Amino acid sequence: MRKQVWSIDVNGQPYISQQIGSRQFRIQFNIDISPGDALSFADIRLYNLDKGSNVAQKSSIVLRAGYEDNVDAVFTGYVTNTLRERDPGSPEIITRLICRSGQPATDRASAQLSFGVGTRVEEVIRALAAAWPLPIDIDNAQFADARPLSSGLVVDGDIPQAMTDLAYAYKFEWMQDRGRIVVTKPNMPRTATVVKVDQFSGMIGIPEVSRGPDGLGVFVAVQLNPALRINGKINVESEFATFNTGNLFVTELTGDATANGEYNIFAMKHSGDSHSDLWRTEIDGLRAGTIPTATETATQQNGKLVWGARVDQAFRVKVREIGGRLSIDPNWIMAVMGFETGYTFSPAARNPGSTATGLIQLLEASAREVGTSTSQLARMTAVRQLDYVEAYYKPYSGRIRNLGDAYLAVLWPAAVGRPDSYVMWERDTGPYQREYAANSGLDVSRNGVITRGEAVASVNTSYMRGQQFVR
Structure with missing residues (x-):
């Protein structure tokens, strides 16, 4: 029996020394890593x-x-919030660390650079x-066909925005992961070393084959493997596979409807509980070169939900x-x-x-308006918190005409129902310069x-990315 091992360093010093085996200090963790998010996120419970x-x-x-x-290391970053909770129905006290990748001092680094034509x-x-400065992982072969700059480029300011x-x-994705910048094109061939995934190398259960707008995909779980990287490759070998028919392009199954x-690697989630057998890595994979020609989307009529595969059935219902x-x-x-949650759907x-x-x-004032507080929200289950999501949206019933309205009801209700040209905030004039500063990345x-159009661009991207996880 392989023994679980873990440890935590804080501010460069050992915080909890290496724990081995079943008689160890208890930890639970969930770590979400997806290049489209630019950051990875961790929820650690001690x-x-x-x-x-x-x-x-x-x-x-x-x-x-x-x-x-x-x-x-399965996660490197910093703590954004520390919560102290009591486990319901138990005398145990939980210290909950909500974390994100990167470091506060360098998250919004700036530069003044210029690049010439070509x-x-x-x-x-x-x-x-x-x-x-950060080390970078980039596969040059994925950019072999990328066109050179045709008119030069000047970067004067925020590096993450650039x-x-x-x-x-240039149709790539990037993120900070374990102290490095990772740049990748999920649907293009990679030169990374292939990691075998089969019943002899720690595969858990049966792989699930799916289709999404980015191509033929597979979802597979393995015993926790910190060697896997978001820009890596896996080779799945399994006699059997299941099929997520809510996300399949049925007319294109011939010839590639196999998990093998x-x-x-498109996205990963590490999760563990040192007092149980839960110690696993879940992998969303994409087979390079299989972008579909048609898209089956989630709709109200077919009952499928974007991002549905990232939440449980009770949440979807x-x-x-x-x-x-x-x-x-x-x-x-x-x-x-x-x-809003960085694709984690974390209630905290x-x-x-x-x-x-x-x-x-929800801000503290908004939470109070629906009968709760932000500290209470952070302690709820995701399903329980949906009651307050409904309470917040209830005054807008009948007014939400599109995805942009649904987002702006949360971000800036005054823009609900407005055209995309509607100016929400200005940097140098008007009463909302503070709001502009807080949302300048938009x-x-x-x-x-x-403008409203700029503000809703990110949630439109969320909708499109969520089609990869329809259920």
């Missing part, structure tokens, strides 16, 4: 810590986990990483019920919650720059004005 052992906000943290023969996009990306703009223009074969009662497409609600997700908490990032055109 049981019965001494009161004097609290971890301060913005402390750096490294969680190492695995088995005796394979242990390494510069390769890979050179631009590497220069931005060097200016950050990376995001390039990602949109190589896949690019309740979202559909809420949508029906409020006359709002439940897929719009899912897309909003996905974007919190904005480090404000009191915004939970599935739709200013895609970088002209000092944020």
